[in-house]
Amino acid sequence: MDLTGQNFIGNTRSANGSNTFQGVNPANGEDIAPQYVEATADEVDRAVEKAEEAFRVYRRKSGAERAKFLEAIADEIMALGDELIDRCSKETGLGEGRLTGERSRTVNQLRLFAEVVREGSWVDARIDRSEDAPDIKSMKMALGPVGIFGASNFPLAFSVAGGDTASALAAGCSIVVKAHPAHPGTCELVATSILRAVEKTGMPDGTFSMVQGISYDVGTALVEHPLIKAIGFTGSFKGGKALYDAATSRPEPIPVYAEMGSTNPMFFLPGALKEKGSEIAEGLVNSVNLGVGQFCTNPGLVAYENSEEAQQFQQTVTDHFKKAEGGTMLTAGIQSAYKKGLEKLLQQEGVQLVANGEENGTSTTTGVPHLLNVNSKHFLANRALEEEVFGPSTLTITADGPEDLVEIAQNLQGHLTATLYGTEEDLEQYSDLVDVLQRKVGRLIFNGFPTGVEVNHAMIHGGPFPATTDSRSTSVGTTAIERFARPVCFQNFPDSQLPDELKDDNPLDIWRLENGERTK
Numbered sequence: 001m002d003l004t005g006q007n008f009i010g011n012t013r014s015a016n017g018s019n020t021f022q023g024v025n026p027a028n029g030e031d032i033a034p035q036y037v038e039a040t041a042d043e044v045d046r047a048v049e050k051a052e053e054a055f056r057v058y059r060r061k062s063g064a065e066r067a068k069f070l071e072a073i074a075d076e077i078m079a080l081g082d083e084l085i086d087r088c089s090k091e092t093g094l095g096e097g098r099l100t101g102e103r104s105r106t107v108n109q110l111r112l113f114a115e116v117v118r119e120g121s122w123v124d125a126r127i128d129r130s131e132d133a134p135d136i137k138s139m140k141m142a143l144g145p146v147g148i149f150g151a152s153n154f155p156l157a158f159s160v161a162g163g164d165t166a167s168a169l170a171a172g173c174s175i176v177v178k179a180h181p182a183h184p185g186t187c188e189l190v191a192t193s194i195l196r197a198v199e200k201t202g203m204p205d206g207t208f209s210m211v212q213g214i215s216y217d218v219g220t221a222l223v224e225h226p227l228i229k230a231i232g233f234t235g236s237f238k239g240g241k242a243l244y245d246a247a248t249s250r251p252e253p254i255p256v257y258a259e260m261g262s263t264n265p266m267f268f269l270p271g272a273l274k275e276k277g278s279e280i281a282e283g284l285v286n287s288v289n290l291g292v293g294q295f296c297t298n299p300g301l302v303a304y305e306n307s308e309e310a311q312q313f314q315q316t317v318t319d320h321f322k323k324a325e326g327g328t329m330l331t332a333g334i335q336s337a338y339k340k341g342l343e344k345l346l347q348q349e350g351v352q353l354v355a356n357g358e359e360n361g362t363s364t365t366t367g368v369p370h371l372l373n374v375n376s377k378h379f380l381a382n383r384a385l386e387e388e389v390f391g392p393s394t395l396t397i398t399a400d401g402p403e404d405l406v407e408i409a410q411n412l413q414g415h416l417t418a419t420l421y422g423t424e425e426d427l428e429q430y431s432d433l434v435d436v437l438q439r440k441v442g443r444l445i446f447n448g449f450p451t452g453v454e455v456n457h458a459m460i461h462g463g464p465f466p467a468t469t470d471s472r473s474t475s476v477g478t479t480a481i482e483r484f485a486r487p488v489c490f491q492n493f494p495d496s497q498l499p500d501e502l503k504d505d506n507p508l509d510i511w512r513l514e515n516g517e518r519t520k
């Protein structure tokens, strides 16, 4: 397909601006054609106006119609074939295997949301009838046009057709995506798939738009537009917080679901270190270096009590780190931020470099694995040690005893995940630690590694600030749909004028709460 470098204002292409940029191959620093034209303020405005017009029609589409649309998007993405994988690999440095896996995750996610809206009970219909009080009926309804920002490290699954898009479209919202400048061609290819699906399934023009941009102006204009009713964001803390601040200082503040960075602390307990220290040491090093450490679930903090087994564990981790190979990072900017983050960490009191891996290859943006250590006294005295360093590094913390581990946990900010490696007896013995961690994260893992996030009905990928700007939700898993809907109550409405979900004879055959009883 010939890429044009243009924006999509609904189903129409547009490129009125003068600011241009190109994708860059991070492995060799070369620009990749074509030039992309940053959207003007007027183009952002037109995209949102169209999204509002489309929303008036799209919100009334049935769950079955929206399901067909989501499935059509999945099919169209698959139909792009190798072209998508090749372009994406060139723009991100990510390998074919990783990207075909991520594409499967992306289309499976769309199909899972299709199932959810086709079944229909997600709207949480509630009906209260009484002889001597008005009829009260409520259900969740779509919020309105949503602005969506994807991250550079998941160019498919957290980008144009990623989880935010799938859940917002499933809820009945029209969307305007701000394309990520680190993979503009990938964004354009996926956008064309969505637009084909819009046309094939008869969705209104404006259900989907995408604006390109390299400056913050485009994203800020989107967030500040009065017709945008919510924001889905995946990316850095700095970006998410800036957009959250912009959205909450609007005359009409709107919800921002920003999924940001995290250091995903892991606690290795004595029983596990004794039973299988060397096996888990290898698992840890693999998890830290997976995808050149460019995962929001990368384990950036590792705590354990000092003991003979712990020293042996640290030694095995060190040996593996020395052999670990670096790889191409997503962008030169991310590589430079990684180096600066490491430098800053190493300047902090008590932090020592234990080992670093091998450069490997000729890439201009290699990220080299680094293992650092600090003792719990210094860690507890310095908040900066908890900050995410996005890349293949981890900071091990040597604690003096069990109380130290609990204190470390108590002092943590919000994270996406925390992991406990131990035996069941360890868990019992460290119940205080488990208790504290439940208040700090969205997902608590036992005897596993945080990298790898299943997409299903029960998954929670979120957590208290600063991991996200709203700890009550998730960006992965089917409950993500709830972020883009709000409850609306109908009092004493005639049956014929109610949405199907609330009609007396339950024509959609969904689960509802009727006079307090869950029923079909």
Ligand code: NAP
Residues within 6 Å of the ligand: 149, 150, 151, 152, 153, 154, 158, 178, 179, 180, 181, 182, 213, 214, 215, 216, 217, 219, 220, 234, 235, 236, 237, 238, 239, 240, 242, 243, 259, 260, 261, 262, 295, 296, 297, 334, 388, 390, 416, 461, 467, 475
């Ligand atoms: P990023 O630099 O924050 O970029 C994300 C998007 O936000 C881009 O479109 C970017 O556009 C825009 N943006 C950033 N700052 C902005 C501002 N001040 N005003 C307006 N727009 C702004 O993030 P990234 O480097 O792509 O992704 C890496 C980060 O994402 C890591 O920290 C990683 O942990 C996190 N991440 C989190 C999750 C999660 O689920 N929690 C998942 C994946 C990644 P410009 O590039 O044009 O600025």
